[in-house]
Amino acid sequence: MYVKKIVPTLNCGLDLVGEVLYGKWKIRILWFIHQGHLRPSELQRKIPDITRRVLNVQLKEMEDHELVTKTIYPVMPPKVEYTLTDFGQTLIPLIGAIGLWGDEHQDRLRRVILKHNAIAAGKPENAELV
Amino acid sequence: MYVKKIVPTLNCGLDLVGEVLYGKWKIRILWFIHQGHLRPSELQRKIPDITRRVLNVQLKEMEDHELVTKTIYPVMPPKVEYTLTDFGQTLIPLIGAIGLWGDEHQDRLRRVILKHNAIAAGKPENAELV
DNA sequence: GGCAATACGGACCAATTTGTCCCTATCCGA
DNA sequence: TCGGATAGGGACAAATTGGTCCGTATTGCC
DSSP, X not given: OOOOSSOOOOSSHHHHHHHHHOSTTHHHHHHHHHTTOOSHHHHHHHXXXXXXXXXXXXXXXXXXXXXXXXXEXXXXXXXXXXXXXXXXXXXXXXXXXXXXXXXXXXXXXXXXXXXXXXXXXXXXXXXXXX | OOOOSSOOOOSSXXXXXXXXXXXXXXXXXXXXXXXXXXXXXXXXXXXXXXXXXXXXXXXXXXXXXXXXXXXXXXXXXXXXXXXXXXXXXXXXXXXXXXXXXXXXXXXXXXXXXXXXXXXXXTOHHHHTTO
């Protein structure tokens, strides 16, 4: 497991949230667990772009952070389920609000993201076309 | 400027928000601008851990993403101010809610973050002490 | 003149995160 | 017996992000 060399800033609430929610897929994983997709294989089908390796890593972090609980059923083939802890549950309204904001503004967001990528690629002339 | 090699997933609202809010300091920068700290030098004093270089980069991205507007005053010494756009403004209630959640749970968050870091460092025995 | 404050940004390196490849294990069904 | 489903994880590589160092410019103050 990777060990941080730079100690994180933990001054205010926003810093702290950043530490536990930072991760390319974490918010979506929490959301899908909330929706009842509890098994790793189910989660991976819901989020095909994530690899099993990274899914495991991020779930492990969220388990350490007490956002989810892992239950291993001693059956064959293996069965594992993740559920939200009470603590993780308190994040759901926030995640819902964030997703809603994103959905409401999705056209604009898509446009500015593509525009920025075009600028970064040195093709700002395309920025007007997207 | 860095050009992405992996095209981002932009399926749902959560993906889109991630694209524009991902960045170690972005949420805090937005929050401080909201609080009236408009000049880069002010922002840097509020967030000493960020370097001017990175502050500029993240502000530039948020400008491309239409969350903030940059105003250059043609005076000497130079004066620059960033303000929230109407679009950026709509994020403020969300950021406020996130910060509030973090503040409310800050003791627990601090504890689990330190615990996770101890586990990652291979010293889980310390995990009970933090 | 020398120094501080203001602000910008290129070149390059370091840290961190994410992804790929490979191997383990068990049971079921064709 | 072989392939597929389930789940886990080490070693390593690639991508991405963040940071350091340096150089540019102008004005005002001592």
